[in-house]
Amino acid sequence: MSVLARAAAEDIVRHLADLPPLPAHRRLRGPETGLVMVRGRAGGDGAPFNLGEMTVTRCSVRMEDGTIGHAHAAGRDQAQAEIAAVLDALMQQDAWRPRLEALVIAPLEAAQAERRAATARRAAATKVEFFTMTQMR
Amino acid sequence: MYVATKGGERAIGAAHAWLEEVRRGDPAQPEITAAQVEQQLGLAVDRVMAEGSCHDRGLAALAVKQSRGDLIEAAFLLRAYRTTLPRFGASLPLDTNAMVLSRRISATYKDLPGGQVLGPTFDYTHRLLDFRLAAAGALPGGAPQGEPDLAPTPRVTELLAQDGLMQREAAEEAEPGDLTRQPLSFPADRPLRLQALARGDEGFLLSLGYSTQRGYGGNHPFVGEIRMGEIAVEFVPEELCFAVDLGDITVTECQMVNQFKGSRTEPPQFTRGYGLVFGHGERKAMSMALVDRALRSPELGEGSEAPAQQQEFVLSHCDNVEATGFVEHLKLPHYVDFQSELENVRTMRAAVMKERGE
Numbered sequence A: 001m002s003v004l005a006r007a008a009a010e011d012i013v014r015h016l017a018d019l020p021p022l023p024a025h026r027r028l029r030g031p032e033t034g035l036v037m038v039r040g041r042a043g044g045d046g047a048p049f050n051l052g053e054m055t056v057t058r059c060s061v062r063m064e065d066g067t068i069g070h071a072h073a074a075g076r077d078q079a080q081a082e083i084a085a086v087l088d089a090l091m092q093q094d095a096w097r098p099r100l101e102a103l104v105i106a107p108l109e110a111a112q113a114e115r116r117a118a119t120a121r122r123a124a125a126t127k128v129e130f131f132t133m134t135q136m137r
Numbered sequence B: 001m002y003v004a005t006k007g008g009e010r011a012i013g014a015a016h017a018w019l020e021e022v023r024r025g026d027p028a029q030p031e032i033t034a035a036q037v038e039q040q041l042g043l044a045v046d047r048v049m050a051e052g053s054c055h056d057r058g059l060a061a062l063a064v065k066q067s068r069g070d071l072i073e074a075a076f077l078l079r080a081y082r083t084t085l086p087r088f089g090a091s092l093p094l095d096t097n098a099m100v101l102s103r104r105i106s107a108t109y110k111d112l113p114g115g116q117v118l119g120p121t122f123d124y125t126h127r128l129l130d131f132r133l134a135a136a137g138a139l140p141g142g143a144p145q146g147e148p149d150l151a152p153t154p155r156v157t158e159l160l161a162q163d164g165l166m167q168r169e170a171a172e173e174a175e176p177g178d179l180t181r182q183p184l185s186f187p188a189d190r191p192l193r194l195q196a197l198a199r200g201d202e203g204f205l206l207s208l209g210y211s212t213q214r215g216y217g218g219n220h221p222f223v224g225e226i227r228m229g230e231i232a233v234e235f236v237p238e239e240l241c242f243a244v245d246l247g248d249i250t251v252t253e254c255q256m257v258n259q260f261k262g263s264r265t266e267p268p269q270f271t272r273g274y275g276l277v278f279g280h281g282e283r284k285a286m287s288m289a290l291v292d293r294a295l296r297s298p299e300l301g302e303g304s305e306a307p308a309q310q311q312e313f314v315l316s317h318c319d320n321v322e323a324t325g326f327v328e329h330l331k332l333p334h335y336v337d338f339q340s341e342l343e344n345v346r347t348m349r350a351a352v353m354k355e356r357g358e
Helices: A009-015 A078-090 A097-125 B009-024 B036-042 B043-053 B057-066 B071-080 B156-162 B190-198 B204-212 B283-293 B309-316 B318-329 B335-357
Strands: A025-041 A048-063 A068-074 B087-090 B100-105 B221-235 B244-261 B269-278
Touching: A009 B043, A009 B221, A025 A078, A025 B221, A025 B244, A025 B309, A048 A078, A048 B190, A048 B244, A078 A097, A078 B100, A097 B100, A097 B309, B009 B087, B036 B043, B036 B057, B043 B057, B043 B071, B043 B204, B043 B318, B057 B071, B087 B204, B087 B221, B100 B318, B100 B335, B156 B221, B156 B244, B190 B244, B190 B309, B204 B283, B204 B318, B221 B283, B221 B318, B283 B309
Parallel strands: A025 B087, A068 B244
Antiparallel strands: A025 A048, A048 A068, B100 B221, B221 B244, B244 B269
């Protein structure tokens, strides 16, 4: 679900193209947008404090066979939350799980990993190489 | 006192229609989109998210566009919008140690484990206007890429704490107070103070932080560490009993390291001032850390004479939406108020004139 939470609805849908049509579902709740209060810690590792809120969209669905799926994702993309909830339900079914993992989750995950790696490579290029190498402690 | 007045509707309607035209500017110029604001005025967007206390880049960008770039007005719009949304709950506290770093610097250790990473920074630029930007067109050449170093990046404060030189943070897990639900009362504990500072006005906190450096409650600070990057937000929904990953947000964290002379119960050591803000907001995170440390001075036995050390003064005035509300309300009709003042002054004048006449 952490992969779907980071994927735009259109990207998820694009990866569904090679799969049979998804079975019908009924919305149990949402999709609806609300807020989650983000917490930090004093000094980074001390007492929790309320940093500020973020928008979050959630959705719960029930598939025809009764499987329930939930999704929560940062932002306001209701289509994303709904499709992610459907996939959450289908991932619990042996008939769907391997195909969804291979055709949807894996490529999305790879794209997200590549985006992170690209940031890491740019950051690495800005790493300071000091001339003196004495350990200061 | 306020009285209902009528008769302004037509004028207000015309004023707002004109505002829309002025916002759009010269129609010969292409209209700026919220997506362009989000991408190309990213630090304005980050500031609005921090001071609007709502992380949503798209909404903040829309607010910047709608407010014609007035960032306090934009924060106000975002705050107003957030009141229309339900609260699903609170996240698990962010683990800033697990941040995917775009920037990490320390002014205390040159060779800190994990290294110093500059990231996309204005630091070391010459602050010369770049007229190439005046002529739109060319895309900037690709930034160089390096080989990522997978070495861990422990906190500087932790390195000091391991040697017993840094005061440990209180290991408390209490539910923090929330000033959006319960009005601030004084004295406010540190979690509440940090919440107020995190949404406080950057300019106000910058000036207060600066005042501590100039000697008003000074406590010679060092930037132990600044880190900026993406961090996953985890949340335990009411219907599930495990944490779900909501996605990443960008935050900036600043750990200020300050000397502490020690007290009867504690040996001399360093203490921290802490800053954490949404987005890339380094100046704000640093200012917040300076002011956080100044506000800890009473508990550290350092007095509270300086403005930055007085929590009621700082926390009651750091919110720019509140401040703008009260300052700007002065321009609303005060006709009846002023009539009574007018009468007062006339009576006093008449009495003084009469006295002089005699």
